[in-house]
Amino acid sequence: MDAYGTDSDARQGLDGPGRSGGAPEPDAPPGPVGPPEPDGSSALDGPPAQDSPPEPAGPYPLDDPQDASTDAAVLESGGLAFSVTPAPGPYAEPRTGVAALSPRYQIGAALALAVVAVLVCVHVGMVFLHVAPSNTLTKAHGKAIDDWIYPEFEQNWKLFAPNPLQQNIAVQVRAEVQEKNGDVRTTGWYDLSAEDGQAIHGNLLPSHTEQNELRRAWDFFVSTHDGNNRPAGLRGALSETYLRRIVVLRLRRDDAAGKGGAIDQVQVRSRTTNVPPPKWSTEKISDKPMDRVLPWWPVTAADTDGGAR
Incomplete structure (x- = not known):
């Protein structure tokens, strides 16, 4: 038998024929050989190679599908989908004071302020006429002025008189x-x-x-x-x-x-x-x-x- 014969069980070369080194690979386990595929490939060849990842089956939902006002964009990468929520708009200051009231109460508050303003103007006018020198208005409406002023709002100038008490x-x-x-x-x-x-x-x-x-x-x-x-x-x-x-x-x-x-x-x-x-x-x-x-x-x-x- 030739040392380099093909029918010998001895390994050829250093590690056997066609091998440059390393341990021998185990033999593939026996298995049924299926019928050839229509394209000429066999089941032993493995699944066909794919050039790109498969497309998703359908649109990916947003983080909050119930919020219809959220405008989210879906970015796909490597078969994964990410939902991106846009940044919120400018912060709105909360309403305070009269502006925070309902329209009905705003009308009531406006009427109350108007009444107070009228009373203040009337009171200031009455006090001015009371301390002012005698004039046509005080002569014609002196009793009404006195009824408004006395006794709670009477004015006197004794503190600033030339001869104080x-x-x-x-x-x-x-x-x-x-x-x-x-x-x-x-x-x-x-x-x-x-x-x-x-x-x-x-x-x-x-x-x-x-x-x-x-x-x-x-x-x-x-x-x-x-x-x-x-x-x-x-x-x-x-x-x-x-x-x-x-x-x-x-x-x-x-x-x-x-x-x-x-x-x-x-x-x-x-x-x-x-x-x-x-x-x-x-x-x-x-x-x-x-x-x-x-x-x-x-x-x-x-x-x-x-x-x-």
């Missing part, structure tokens, strides 16, 4: 009380101005009543009466009634009548004390208080809580 005026009152057993007694003097001052002292938000009610009532009385406490005009009786009701209510608040007692009469007086000058001043003034005592006023049912309501 240099006196402390205290309003005091005493009462004649009928006891439960029929006895009559006279109370001491109640300093109502001092009570108001104590309520205001240290109070960051004092009430209008504590600051001005008693003071304005006394100024009203003085301006409508002469030095002998006689009314000087038609408003004199009104000022007396106003002042009397205020002092009666204050006495009842202080329980001046006591348990079971009743107030029959009241008497009001003012005590005026000059403000002392500064130490560097050479001005000499009296420090003696001056009293103005009013006559006794009978208290009627209209002066009590029931009549004052």
Whole structure:
């Protein structure tokens, strides 16, 4: 047998015929040989080679198929599909204030603002006419102006006057009380101005009543009466009634009548004390208080809580 014969089982060359080296490949397992394919290929040849990946079976859905407003583009690469959502538009600022209301409430808010604007204009006009010098409008509509201004919005210029107030005026009152057993007694003097001052002292938000009610009532009385406490005009009786009701209510608040007692009469007086000058001043003034005592006023049912309501 030839060493290089083809019918020998010995390997040819280094590793056998046609091999340059390496381990021998195992023999293919036996298997059925199928019929040839129509194109002449056999089942043993494997699947045919494809030049490109297969097309997708259908369109790929977007990330959110329910959102019809999303304009997404589908990019295909290597048989894979990616959904790309466009960037959102510019951010819209949320509406605030009146603009955030419904149209019906916007109309209501506009009407309310219009009413407030009209009231402000009317009030400013009334105050201007009140402090302005006498003119045609004040002469023709003076009563309407006074009804609007008094007593809540009255204006005065005493702080800026050439001779500002240099006196402390205290309003005091005493009462004649009928006891439960029929006895009559006279109370001491109640300093109502001092009570108001104590309520205001240290109070960051004092009430209008504590600051001005008693003071304005006394100024009203003085301006409508002469030095002998006689009314000087038609408003004199009104000022007396106003002042009397205020002092009666204050006495009842202080329980001046006591348990079971009743107030029959009241008497009001003012005590005026000059403000002392500064130490560097050479001005000499009296420090003696001056009293103005009013006559006794009978208290009627209209002066009590029931009549004052």
